[in-house]
Amino acid sequence: MAKQCAICGKTKLKAAKISFSHKQHVHRQEVNLQSVKVNQNGTVKRIDVCTSCIRAGKVQRAL
Numbered sequence: 001m002a003k004q005c006a007i008c009g010k011t012k013l014k015a016a017k018i019s020f021s022h023k024q025h026v027h028r029q030e031v032n033l034q035s036v037k038v039n040q041n042g043t044v045k046r047i048d049v050c051t052s053c054i055r056a057g058k059v060q061r062a063l
Contacts, residue, residue, distance in 0.1 A: 003031055005050040007047040007058050 004011045010031050016024040033048040036059060040047075044062040053059060 003033065004048075005031060005053060007049055007053040010050050010052075030032040040042065 013029045014026055015029045016026050016063070018024055019029075022044050033053045034047055034051060034054065036054065037046050039060045039062045042056055045046060049059055
């Protein structure tokens with residue numbers, strides 16, 4: 001399973017921690033994905049959605 005939002009396609013990023021001596025430690029910033037039950041075309045599915053899509057109301061949650 002890819003760490004990717006099913007709605008917007010947001011994926012992981014590369015970031016660098018820079019120390020006082022300016023040595024760079026490259027690491028990954030993962031996406032905050034939540035598993036959510038969603039209504040899609042009248043059927044209930046469980047998909048991984050990022051929290052920014054949930055807050056923006058881009059998904060219709062199933063009850």
